[in-house]
Amino acid sequence: MRERKQNEKDNKPEASEQIQIPLAQLIKTRREKVRELRGRQVNPYPYRFELTHHLGEILADFDQLEKGDEPVRVAGRIMLKRKMGKVFFADLLDATERIQVYVRKDEVGPGLFDVFDILDLGDIIGCEGKLMVTKTGERTIRVSSFEVLTKSLHPLPDKHSGLTDKEMRYRRRYADLIVNPEVRETFVKRARIIQTIRDFLNEKGFLEVETPILQPLYGGGMAQPFKTHHEKLDIPMYLRIADELYLKRLIVGGYDKVWEFCKDFRNEGLDRLHYPEFSMIELYWAFADYRDIARLLEELLRHTVFTLHERYKVTYDEHEIDFEPPFKWVTMLGSIKEQTGVDFTELDYRQAMVQADKLGVETEDLLNRGKVIEAVWEAKVEATLIQPTFVADFPVEISPLAKKHREDDRLTERFELFIAGQEVANAFSELNDPMDQLERFLQQGKALQAGDKEAQPLDDDFITALAYGMPPTGGLGIGVDRVVMLLTNQHSIRDVIFFPQMKEMKEGTIPVSQILNQILEEEKGE
């Protein structure tokens, strides 16, 4: 596979078959230690270890535990190691915290002491010992005995500067997590946010459900889908772009409050706010309208922010975002008028195009009045919305699943919530008139034919469901990744997703498995 040029002038003629990079040497040295441990009857990969505390619990309750004089049993990864003759100091890192351990030859015995000497940064050990405080005041576990729990073969990033290369941090998130505590913290917060929302909705009587990810027909949003194929059924299938149409079927079925935590997929561009696989929370609430949904969403966010930060203000970028309800409520047309002085309310398609043009908005490919208004709004208003703001009453053409506005049938009862210039949620009074819904689908069909790749196909079964009768319903979709970004002060969606998709590694990188395989071959040859 890898070709290697034979150079006649190479003064290391024997070396051509060998991987000569220093990483291979480092790994070989570590592998030798595995063999040495085994020689000393120490299993480098044992099965379990009984612990009494997380390191975080020890630090939180140190004084009490120190007085108690009971030994603690902890496990963690060696992050730092300092030898001082017949004594070691090492830093141990577990899922919660980092703490210093102190190993004395006269306490663990010469045999174990030598084992500790062999250990590398990155190795995982279990320790038993009592607590102490050093001269300089550092809280420390004085180790009476320890066990090797896992020998690490690959060296850790630099003990001080850590791992900063973004590419490596994404490709090897595990290494990022080991050395960057703030990354661990971000993902803990992500989990807490989702848990808080789940508890909140459960408390409010919403039923958590699961609907198909793999669908014969996509719908519920404006986006291009991922397309795949089911071999046995021999039919095309799509990864869902939204859950909407299935959740509404459940409302038809008689549930009155349902929600789903969903991964959705959209085959579109990637940037700091968009990622092809993203998380949403969708909920549907029968007998409610979009105003009710707005109040629910305010409460949900207020509660989530407070649970996480114990206050309602969150720092994001240079902004202080205030999540104390009520959030500002503006209409799309009203906010455009406020920002540009132009009132689009009574303008038809052609007039709107003219005005958009005057405002310097790119109007190519804008196929209808609604798209023009949306484009103007995005260009002129969106970025200005820093504090939580509901933007309401979207044009009907761009809202094919939302009910027409009770006071203006060119609009729909729909809002999106904007925070820090980013959309974080989208909600409607759901369209439940099957005739109207059918007409909207037909219009979307025309748009599809006219080249709008995001227009939605007709879903006959969904129309059928509506024909059975769906009660008046309010629906909501929350962009989970964006909420997490806002509440953790992260600026790229990749920083709140554990394993962002990457293309194949750059050329010239030797796979670790190849190095290990070479060692394996060598060991077999012995």
Next chain:
RNA sequence: GGGGGUGUAGCUCAGUGGUAGAGCAUCUGCCUUUUAAGCAGGUUGUCGAUGGUUCGAUCCCAUCCACCCUCACCA
């Protein structure tokens, strides 16, 4: 897709038209309360890939690859 940037040791980074350097890590010593421990000594590189220019390229040029930022479309 357009524009800008980056790619050198396991990690963090310097650097040069004459085949490369620091700190950390690693290896060998010394050291029983250290703090990125210290001290002494040693090892370590397809300078992202492929072509071109050149007596000679890691450096200049071209193409490609990966990643980041940004603009356009979508959450």
